[in-house]
Amino acid sequence: MSNAVEIHELDYRAGKSFAIQDLDLSVSTGSIYGFLGPNGSGKTTTIRLILGLLRARAGTIQVLGEPMPLAAPAVLARVGFVPEQPHLDPTLTVRETMRFRAAFYPKWDGVWAEQLLQTFDLDAERLFGKLSKGQKGKVMMLLALAQRPDLLVLDEPTDGLDPVVRRDMLSALIDYVSQHGASVFISSHLVHELERMCDWIGVMDNGRLVSHMPMEQFKNGIKRLLVSEAPADTGSAPFAVLARDRNGAASETWLVRGWESDMTAWFDGRGASVQSIVDLDLEDGFVELLRTFRRAPHGQEVL
């Protein structure tokens, strides 16, 4: 089994306004897949589809090698889920919540759950409803990890939490992943966190997956160039021009994909020159990508 999640030609519609169209996405086993996209782009919907909480109109979803939502009970026993909003009973204590959760998961690790309580500095006797936002986040992560899942699905698990809590949660996550080789599917707006840990990046916009590639490729391929005497025709360029903006009479800023260092020669041959080459980090790349995608004729893939 090579993929922890495999989505093929998926179509989903909620009312008339929102749709996920032609979604093809795969998360290979053992990888940490970062799922980016602006608010309302369909990230949470995709996650709910993966977990079998929503039904698609067409297409297939396989999770841990089993079809969803058909095999949901067996699959979900092996999937740890941290939702955007904690949805636990506020009148139970942390320990009661843990005991309740343990009953559903055959591989629940009680010893490790106790260790995580310590690591996260949580009071097991407190009511869930009385916990701070950060403490709730830690409880959600604890529950997801202690069930020893083969796949973790995390929907903005650390967004809105303070840096210390985020650090503790992600360290525990990475600790688990390095021991067990579990796969992770994580969405977040905290792009720099994803930039540290993910080896794959998928970008959603308006119900479509507009980019899906290894992190290094995503980061290395996209550059911002400052070009003077920019040539009008780029048909013969060895790279793809995603966007170009005029800065003044003689210079333009280009956003290019597939750039390699020896490609400045192409400009030299056309009486143009590259004044500077800026490496984009994941956040810049993400923002530029969305800008370009939205400018392109609808539905055209830019990456």
Added chain:
Amino acid sequence: MFDHIDPRSPTPLYAQIAARVRVAVAAGNLRPGDALPSVRQLASRLRVNPATVVQAYRELETDGFVELRQGAGTFVREVRAERRAGERAHQAASLVRRMVAEAGRLGVSVDELHAAIAEEIGARSP
């Protein structure tokens, strides 16, 4: 030693981690036989993909800086003095390259840079 790993840098994270170890070995802060943190410890501490740490350690092994002992961990190897000096020279060169590039962006001339270096280093020497 692994502080200030920068995920936003165009230098891949594995290369940054490997560079930290090479620098520590070159400077004598890591000695032959010293153990590196386990993949699990370091990945969790830096909150990076475990595969990134594995890749860094493999590169260090290929370069002859460390050896991977099955089941025991990753240990610093004896690195000859010339090799360590070479590594320091390499680091110095890349430091200067970055400085010169940054100076260019700031419009600082080569002479001004020379003067600033002389003053800074002069001030630091006894």
